[in-house]
Structures are given as C-alpha cells and as structure tokens.
Amino acid sequence: MIGMRDFDEADAPALVSWVDGPAALVMWSGPTGFTWPLDRAQLARYAAKAGPGLRIWTFIDEEHPAEAVAHASLTVDPQGRTARLGRVLVDPAQRGRGIGAALVGAVQRVAFDDMGVHRLGLGVFAHNSTAVALYERLGFVREGLSREVVEVDGAWWSSIEMSMLDREWHGRGPGPGATTSTPGR
Ligand SMILES: CC(C)(COP(=O)(O)OP(=O)(O)OC[C@H]1O[C@@H](n2cnc3c(N)ncnc32)[C@H](O)[C@@H]1OP(=O)(O)O)[C@@H](O)C(=O)NCCC(=O)NCCS
Structure with missing residues (x-):
C-alpha cells in the first residue's frame, strides 16, 4: 500500500x-514551471507555494515509509469546485508496479470524497501512452488535443486534456489499490 x-x-x-534530462523534465512538469537542470532551489520555491490552492504530495511505500516513491500535485480553484492533477512522477526504479494507479486513485479520493470537487482535470502529452492509458483506466475522459504546445529536442509535443466529473466518480467502485492519507495543508 502507498501512503501520501x-x-x-x-x-x-x-x-x-x-x-534524468530536459525531456523527462517537460514530460513530468509541462512547458512551464521548472528549468533543466532541476535543483533543490527550484523545488524549495515550488514547495513554498503549497497551501489550500496547491497541494503537493510525496507518496511512500508503507512498508518502507522513509523512502519516497512518487510525487504529485493538485491545484484547487478558490471556490473548491474544480481541481487539476499535475506533476505526477513515479521513481523510475519503481514503475510498472501499480504505484501510478494507486497514486491517482488516492488523489481522486482526496479530490472527490474529501474536497467534494465537481471536476478533476489534467493534461498529458499525447505520446505518453503509459500515462494516457493509466488515466483512462481510472475513469478520465479525453476532452481534446492542444496541438504542438512545446518543442522538445526539435519535436513539437501535443497535449491531451482529460477530466473526470464527480458523478462519474460516484458511479464507480472503490478504485485501485487501497491507500491511506494523512491530513495536510
Ligand atoms: C506515467 C507513470 C506515472 C506511471 O507510473 P507507474 O507506477 O509505472 O504506473 P502503473 O504501474 O500503475 O501502470 C503503468 C503500467 O504498468 C502496468 N502495471 C501496473 N501494475 C503492474 C504490475 N503489478 N506489474 C507489472 N505491470 C504493471 C500497467 O498495466 C501499465 O502498463 P501499460 O503502460 O502497458 O498500460 C510513470 O511512468 C512516470 O512517472 N512517468 C514519467 C512522468 C510522467 O509521464 N508523468 C505523467 C505526466 S501527465
């Protein structure tokens, strides 16, 4: 089980x-926010923005709680009606074990069950087939394609906008991977 x-x-x-490189940085965080090389100073500025409008989480394997296995953030609008999942990243050494699915399931529970949001959105690069398949498996719906939003190593990357609504969440079962969560900012 993972915890957050x-x-x-x-x-x-x-x-x-x-x-591990500029392309991985953009794949994780999109075209804005961080610059390569990622460093502790940039992450300190990012961490300082955390609050009710920006939740930033570390995920741990509860059998080895000292070790971080993944990361994600959630931007919440001031009225708390909509939220956006972002910055999803699993330790490369831990991928393919269901951590990504458990992480997204945990954030869905926080957003829909704890915060009561109506809409949970996200953006994912169109060629990131693992992530797109993961989000679709967990109930996110493709809304549309933002064409060629960022150039990486001479290639233009397009982004898919996806979302899930509260009625879709509440029509489903408990979701993948039981998790625990601790209250935070
Ligand atoms: C996308 C990402 C978060 C997925 O994390 P993950 O922990 O590997 O995700 P999961 O293990 O839950 O699922 C991913 C794949 O592993 C498979 N899988 C899940 N559980 C598994 C298990 N126990 N054993 C083997 N494979 C498994 C899934 O079927 C899926 O396969 P697919 O890609 O062929 O469809 C991760 O690859 C990552 O951090 N990528 C870089 C950053 C990024 O792209 N972030 C998303 C930005 S929108």
Whole structure:
C-alpha cells in the first residue's frame, strides 16, 4: 500500500534524481514551471507555494515509509469546485508496479470524497501512452488535443486534456489499490 504526505524539502534529492534530462523534465512538469537542470532551489520555491490552492504530495511505500516513491500535485480553484492533477512522477526504479494507479486513485479520493470537487482535470502529452492509458483506466475522459504546445529536442509535443466529473466518480467502485492519507495543508 502507498501512503501520501505533504512534500517536504527533504524529498527534493530523490525527486531531482528521478528526472534524468530536459525531456523527462517537460514530460513530468509541462512547458512551464521548472528549468533543466532541476535543483533543490527550484523545488524549495515550488514547495513554498503549497497551501489550500496547491497541494503537493510525496507518496511512500508503507512498508518502507522513509523512502519516497512518487510525487504529485493538485491545484484547487478558490471556490473548491474544480481541481487539476499535475506533476505526477513515479521513481523510475519503481514503475510498472501499480504505484501510478494507486497514486491517482488516492488523489481522486482526496479530490472527490474529501474536497467534494465537481471536476478533476489534467493534461498529458499525447505520446505518453503509459500515462494516457493509466488515466483512462481510472475513469478520465479525453476532452481534446492542444496541438504542438512545446518543442522538445526539435519535436513539437501535443497535449491531451482529460477530466473526470464527480458523478462519474460516484458511479464507480472503490478504485485501485487501497491507500491511506494523512491530513495536510
Ligand atoms: C506515467 C507513470 C506515472 C506511471 O507510473 P507507474 O507506477 O509505472 O504506473 P502503473 O504501474 O500503475 O501502470 C503503468 C503500467 O504498468 C502496468 N502495471 C501496473 N501494475 C503492474 C504490475 N503489478 N506489474 C507489472 N505491470 C504493471 C500497467 O498495466 C501499465 O502498463 P501499460 O503502460 O502497458 O498500460 C510513470 O511512468 C512516470 O512517472 N512517468 C514519467 C512522468 C510522467 O509521464 N508523468 C505523467 C505526466 S501527465
């Protein structure tokens, strides 16, 4: 089982080590926000923005709680009606074991069950087939394609907008992977 807690600056070295180049940085965080090389100073500025409008989480394997295995953030609008999942990243050494699915399921539970949002949205690069398949498996619906939003290594990347609505969430079962969550900011 995975657990989630607020991102702490002590998690920065692990996060830096999971992003192995400029393309991986954009794949993770989109065209804005961070610049290559990712470093602790950028992550400290990011962590300082956390609050009710920006939740930033570290995910841990509960059998090894000292070790971070993944990261994600959730932007919440001031009225708390809509939210956006972002910055989803699993330790490369831990991928393909269901952590991504458990993480997204945990954020869905926080957003829909705890916060009561109406809409949970996200953006994912169109060629990131693992992530697109993961989100679709967990109930996200494709809304449309934003064409050629960023150029990486001479290639233009397009982004798919996806969302899930509260009625779709409440029509489903408990979702993948039981998780625990601790209250945070
Ligand atoms: C996308 C990402 C978050 C997925 O994380 P993950 O932990 O590997 O996800 P999961 O293990 O839940 O599922 C991914 C794949 O593993 C498979 N899988 C799930 N559980 C598995 C298990 N126990 N054993 C083997 N494979 C498994 C899934 O079927 C899926 O396969 P597919 O890609 O062929 O469809 C991860 O690859 C990542 O961090 N990528 C870089 C950053 C990124 O792209 N972030 C998304 C930005 S929108």
